[in-house]
Amino acid sequence: MTLDLAVVMPVYNEQECIAGVVEAWLTVLSELGIEYLIIVLNDGSQDETRKALSKFAEDRRVSVVNKTNSGHGPTVLLGYRQAVEMARWVFQCDSDDEMRPEHFPQLWEKRERYDALFGFRQGRQQNVGRRLISAFSRITVRLLFGNGVRDVNVPYRLMRADILRQIVVQIPDDTFAPNIIISGTMAGAGLRINNQLVPHEGRKTGTVSIMKWKLWRAAGKSLWQTIKCRPAIRRPDPPGVRDTYPV
Numbered sequence: 001m002t003l004d005l006a007v008v009m010p011v012y013n014e015q016e017c018i019a020g021v022v023e024a025w026l027t028v029l030s031e032l033g034i035e036y037l038i039i040v041l042n043d044g045s046q047d048e049t050r051k052a053l054s055k056f057a058e059d060r061r062v063s064v065v066n067k068t069n070s071g072h073g074p075t076v077l078l079g080y081r082q083a084v085e086m087a088r089w090v091f092q093c094d095s096d097d098e099m100r101p102e103h104f105p106q107l108w109e110k111r112e113r114y115d116a117l118f119g120f121r122q123g124r125q126q127n128v129g130r131r132l133i134s135a136f137s138r139i140t141v142r143l144l145f146g147n148g149v150r151d152v153n154v155p156y157r158l159m160r161a162d163i164l165r166q167i168v169v170q171i172p173d174d175t176f177a178p179n180i181i182i183s184g185t186m187a188g189a190g191l192r193i194n195n196q197l198v199p200h201e202g203r204k205t206g207t208v209s210i211m212k213w214k215l216w217r218a219a220g221k222s223l224w225q226t227i228k229c230r231p232a233i234r235r236p237d238p239p240g241v242r243d244t245y246p247v
């Protein structure tokens with residue numbers, strides 16, 4: 001049976017909040033009355049995340065994948081490749097509870113009019129370095145692919161599986177930020193894209209895994225991979241029109 005929705009949720013060292021985050025998503029998704037699966041990919045966590053996730057071992061709505069550490073990007077990509085084979089729609093979110101599930105129904109209700117629906121982080125607090133890198137990523141995607149997605153690396157995105165499938169098979173396994181490439185490819189193809197403001201809350205538990213100079217090195221790697229990887233997809237017929245939130 002093909003599911004309505006597959007949720008891809010990477011997690012690394014989130015022992016304090018991961019069980020509550022998964023439970024919150026289960027509540028919201030169950031209220032929608034749809035067939036779904038949450039794919040939680042534990043990326044080699046060094047804390048008690050694996051133990052915290054064991055409570056969902058018998059829950060058919062949750063699939064926990066315990067894997068060796070490969071980084072956020074490769075883990076998300078692995079999740080996408082699984083999700084596109086089992087559902088009509090794929091949603092990706094992070095496990096840190098910074099963008100909450102109660103805003104998801106707003107995207108789900110509008111899905112039939114679009115090929116992809118992206119959250120736009122409202123109220124996000126970043127230091128100067130992260131703001132510069134975010135702006136640089138956004139400008140890079142606009143120059144390469146056009147202005148279709150406002151928050152190009154947002155971890156709150158709902159996408160048609162048949163379109164996402166075409167993209168993820170062309171992205172290398174070790175890609176640092178596949179979501180940037182996916183955003184750019186969809187924008188460049190002229191797909192029907194919706195950008196929806198979603199409140200962003202500060203991190204309450206855990207720590208950010210990439211800091212200071214490592215962040216700049218990662219940004220450089222992401223830029224090079226984005227320029228180098230240019231997936232080609234078959235655009236829907238008739239071609240869609242962009243519906244972006246006003247800048």
